Amino acid sequence: MESFFSRYRNLVVLTLALLVQVLGLALQVRKADAGVSATAQANVTSHDAKPVRLIRLWAASAVTPFERAIHWGTQGAADVWAGYLDLRHTREQNAELQKTIDRLRLEQATLLEDARQGQRLQWLLKFRESYIYQTVPAQVIGSSGSIQSRVVWLDKGKDAGLQPDMAVITPDGIVGKVRTVFDRTAQVLLINDETSGAGVVLETTRVRGILRGNASGQPQVVNLLADNRIQAGEKVLTAGGDQIFPRGLAVGTVEKVIRDTERGSYIDVVLKPAANLDHLDEVLVITQLGEQLSPEQQADVDASEALKGGEVAAAEAERKRAAAEMEERLPSLADPNAPKPAEGSAKPGDAPVAPPVPKPLPAKHADRFTPSGGSQSDAVTERPDAPKAVVATPAKTAGATKAVVPASKAVAGGKPGAKTKPGGVK
Amino acid sequence: MAVLTSDYRRELEIRRYPLAVYVLVPLLALVLQAWLPRLPVVGRFAYFDLPLLVTVYFALGRRNPIHGTLLGAVLGIGQDGLTQGAIGIWGIANTICGFLAASIGIRVVVENHTIRMMLTFGFTLLAGGIAFFVTRxxxxxxxxxxWLGEILKAAGNAVIGLGLYPLLDRTQARD
Incomplete structure (x- = not known):
């Protein structure tokens, strides 16, 4: 027996090494298979068993301090160059950026009204909106080193408040989610990894789906029913239903639509990610979501509103000044030959007086239709206190036909404000 | 003549290295493998596998299958530990490559750069195939x-080895 082991010592060691690793793999896969769906599998594998977690901890502890040191050194050199040496055109860029900030503040204040209206409506409909309340900036210090595994390592961990399943974003778009957290480092699963998953919605067509990476490292929305409306260039946003990413964050744009080879009626929508996943430097980890804006965001909004208020007041003053100048230059509509009204006759509180109605010329041959002739004059009676409105009242007389005096006739026969009297019409 | 026996020849050509080299070089390979793909230029052409390269180098130099097996297992598991996948995929691949490299090193003169390049090329392809077999x-x-990616990776490893192996040769302990 001893001679067997000594003779085949190399093969025995090889067999043992392979056996231990195969058993380890079998245990890991068995645990992953406890979940039913692929998404569940991804979730299960995100919580490693203790021995696996220990191996990851050892690997991370051995590698990340060196990566941190290298990153610190290169970043420091780059900062010295960018911050102290290469400062050409900085003033011009600063001025341009300031203009951009002012313009964006105005746009923000304008859009804020719509946003608040949307919030009110959502509140009425009992929707719960989540805002990014607190983020932790972190530096990407390393990767997995394998094209089969798309993860990156951050220089922040449990000490900075990071926890598994927190969303990781950049200002351009989403990046991934925190998978494993150690004291001073954390592993982030990128959205283009095959085991990742996120709920997304296409901006225009409002088609919802699940985002995950394909074998080539491109994020794609999988298992969608064929839809001709989905075209290249359409934006894709987070849907907010996965309890990780807040709603409305940029994911990417549709690059192409490919038919599912296994199921012909389904399509996969390949995306161009909004964030540059191949070259990540600094990311933000969303550590807290709230139903209100954070103090920093609120201060920014207030500044925008104040700026917009000042701009609006200045614009209003400018408009009034221009109107006054225009009024002076334009010819007046008032008749310069018209007699001026007596000064002091009009009091500020008086009601406006109706203009005089021209009287018709006297008829050469008066008949019964002549306004001033016959008994018509009896029917129209002036009343100084008559209201301005002219009311046509049907006249009722005993045995007489019903007659209506039109208002125009009543007005024509006398002064405005007259009205007919009952029994006045023959 | 004693000098012509296989035992004497093997004893003569076994390379030994300081302990620091055994520790630092594999560690540096893991660190660079994880860090270099992040660089803007290198990241687009990251066709290399430095831990496998180091495994093959030490296995060929030491000519000890047990040493090659264990070094490959440790480095492969270290690689797996940095990914999100199952631990053991690259561990198995590097274990087998380390064993085979050491076994071949006993029978083949590996001081020739061309032979080492060809062996590195072949072992890189083999490691990719084993990882594919285990995963799939x-x-x-x-x-x-x-295929193109795997061949480029094997070629990249062979080219890097061409420059790296002579550098590592200089670190071996002298009696």
Whole structure:
């Protein structure tokens, strides 16, 4: 027996090494298979068993301090160059950026009204909106080193408040989610990894789906029913239903639509990610979501509103000044030959007086239709206190036909404000 | 003549290195493998596998299958520990490559750069094939096998080895 082991010592060691690793793999896969769906599998594998977690901890502890040191050194050199040496055109860029900030503040204040209206409506409909309340900036210090595994390592961990399943974003778009957290480092699963998953919605067509990476490292929305409306260039946003990413964050744009080879009626929508996943430097980890804006965001909004208020007041003053100048230059509509009204006759509180109605010329041959002739004059009676409105009242007389005096006739026969009297019409 | 026996020849050509080299070089390989793909230029052409390269180098130099097996296992598991996948995929691949490299090193003169290049090329392809087998067949997971990518990776490893192996040769202990 001893001679067997000594003779085949190399093969025995090889067999043992392979056996231990195969058993380890079998245990890991068995645990992953406890979940039913692929998404569940991804979730299960995100919580490693203790021995696996220990191996990851050892690997991370051995590698990340060196990566941190290298990153610190290169970043420091780059900062010295960018911050102290290469400062050409900085003033011009600063001025341009300031203009951009002012313009964006105005746009923000304008859009804020719509946003608040949307919030009110959502509140009425009992929707719960989540805002990014607190983020932790972190530096990407390393990767997995394998094209089969798309993860990156951050220089922040449990000490900075990071926890598994927190969303990781950049200002351009989403990046991934925190998978494993150690004291001073954390592993982030990128959205283009095959085991990742996120709920997304296409901006225009409002088609919802699940985002995950394909074998080539491109994020794609999988298992969608064929839809001709989905075209290249359409934006894709987070849907907010996965309890990780807040709603409305940029994911990417549709690059192409490919038919599912296994199921012909389904399509996969390949995306161009909004964030540059191949070259990540600094990311933000969303550590807290709230139903209100954070103090920093609120201060920014207030500044925008104040700026917009000042701009609006200045614009209003400018408009009034221009109107006054225009009024002076334009010819007046008032008749310069018209007699001026007596000064002091009009009091500020008086009601406006109706203009005089021209009287018709006297008829050469008066008949019964002549306004001033016959008994018509009896029917129209002036009343100084008559209201301005002219009311046509049907006249009722005993045995007489019903007659209506039109208002125009009543007005024509006398002064405005007259009205007919009952029994006045023959 | 004693000098012509296989035992004497093997004893003569076994390379030994200081302990610091055994520790630092594999560690540096892991660190660079994880860090270099992040660089803007290098990241686009990251066709290399430094831990495997180091495994093959030490296995060929030491000519000890047990040493090659264990070094490959440790480095492969270290590689797996930095990914999000199952631990053991690259561990198995590097274990087998380390064993085979050491076994071949006993029988073949490996001081020749061309032979070392060809061996590195072959072992890189073999490691990719083993990883594909373990992932796709044993675990039933998807694996993007890209012939061009694997050949480029093997070629990259061979070229890097051409420059790296002579540098590492200088670190071996002298009696």
């Amino acid at each position: 067949i044993l675990l039933g997971l998807s694996y993007d096998w890209n």
